[in-house]
């Protein structure tokens with residue numbers, strides 16, 4: 001399998017590169033030119049296409065011939081970086097490619113998520129402040145996901161909980177909606193978020209689904225498993 005990892009130089013991206021290589025996949029990575037050095041440790045085991053992830057020509061060249069595309073959606077800046085990235089992937093990926101995107105729990109697919117009070121209070125403040133200082137545009141990540149949900153592509157949008165570093169706990173558990181008790185611990189190891197993204201490439205039961213994930217060894221996941 002040949003996979004393209006868009007946003008390969010970030011923390012999540014680098015974990016995905018490693019998981020993909022561990023599976024014997026051929027890997028193409030896209031990252032900003034100034035970040036190419038972050039991928040040095042992978043040497044000639046991966047092909048790097050430098051450029052902004054919302055550059056349509058960069059994405060067209062990178063995804064050519066790929067069976068799967070893993071995209072880190074980040075809402076940096078106020079120039080539609082997330083939605084530009086998503087649209088470029090949707091437009092240029094091979095017709096039958098599996099497309100897997102990352103985001104956070106704040107994204108809702110069907111409006112059935114039940115959010116903790118802390119998130120309901122903090123998100124509007126963070127959204128407003130992020131735009132005020134022109135650092136992040138949370139609403140653009142929402143628009144990006146709407147483009148994906150409305151497409152006829154073979155997509156999965158993986159919604160991460162709060163993240164932490166550390167050894168793998170195995171493949172995260174997931175639920176269709178935030179508010180499901182299995183997710184209550186709201187914590188996932190970043191390496192396992194990446195593992196879930198890479199595993200989704202070959203899991204057709206996740207096509208057209210926006211799973212919200214949680215670490216396999218968290219208290220809420222273990223309580224669910226015990227029940």
Ligand SMILES: NC(=O)c1ccc[n+]([C@@H]2O[C@H](COP(=O)([O-])OP(=O)(O)OC[C@H]3O[C@@H](n4cnc5c(N)ncnc54)[C@H](OP(=O)(O)O)[C@@H]3O)[C@@H](O)[C@H]2O)c1
Nearest residue numbers: 007009010011012032035073074076102103104160161163
């Ligand atoms: N952080 C969390 O707690 C959390 C929680 C839930 C979900 N998520 C989701 O997890 C994914 C990864 O998030 P992360 O926080 O762990 O970050 P990350 O993996 O380190 O990725 C950050 C990405 O953003 C790029 N980037 C940084 N500054 C940028 C800029 N000014 N303009 C354009 N691109 C820029 C980085 O590229 P360079 O390498 O070029 O800098 C990198 O590809 C995202 O989809 C996020 O929504 C995160």
